[in-house]
Amino acid sequence: TSSSPSFFGNRGMTLEQDLNDTNQYYRSTGRAVIHKKPTPVQIVHVDYPKRSAAKITEAYFKQPSTTDYNGIYRGRYIDFEAKETRNKTSFPFGNIHAHQMDHMSEVLRHEGIAFLIIRFTLLEETYLYDAARFIEWYFGQKERKSIPLPDIRENGHLIPLQYSPRIDYLDIIDRIYFS
């Protein structure tokens, strides 16, 4: 309930839910226009029953060719990927695809703002981590397939979890990209 000490804690909300709430808050207060892209789906078969909505009866998940979120803030193009991990010592590259990396590189080349929001679910810590640094780690090492937590703690930016907006990442954007 709302008087419990863990009210501002995780409450079982996923990172995606927190970000959707936060982006909704940003839009309704006129601060930014940032949306999650729909999940890419390959549609194979659709039924068109009379008198009711078209029903997709066969479809498959597709690999995304870009990141999950983009939009505009203070006149700048903003682009990021959000990932949760249950790992407690590092962020594994496992579920970031090569074309998502290419996409972030391209955004940087075109002077957009690109970053990741990484949540360590079991540690209840959420970080904003610059894409340029992420790309260096990703392509700069042969053996290791992850970023160690100490690097993320030192060079990422901890986003405190609060009531509304849940994860105020634009405050960090102001500090690191606009000052």
Place this chain on the structure above:
Amino acid sequence: TSSSPSFFGNRGMTLEQDLNDTNQYYRSTGRAVIHKKPTPVQIVHVDYPKRSAAKITEAYFKQPSTTDYNGIYRGRYIDFEAKETRNKTSFPFGNIHAHQMDHMSEVLRHEGIAFLIIRFTLLEETYLYDAARFIEWYFGQKERKSIPLPDIRENGHLIPLQYSPRIDYLDIIDRIYFS
């Protein structure tokens, strides 16, 4: 075949196919990073068969909350909706949703570049039309639910159909938003 006089003509390509080709060309030449967003789908049921890919067996089309395309060009946020019509005298508002209009207004308020690409399929004419002007028409009239073709011809910007890129809309963006 490639020597036919209609080679640069429509060839049965939809506007979406032309735009996907064009955006692919822009990305591969490093000119811009612009993608179509996936079709929004409400997923109701997924089967997880052993030894094969997850299969979506029940899903429905959702109304999009934003426009179809966005990205970055010359450091600016770019956002547009693409629509085809078989109408020969006007562009009917029918399939533009209210929240897509709201989205375009928000983008303009945040200093993004927003527009529509409208194709009159039967006339084989494709126009870039500024979102601010579109919004005026959309909200400024009670009876009429469309923009008359003469206005689009006069105030829109005809995009010639060519081989590659198919519809070079960034040339028009250069002229009207960057000069």
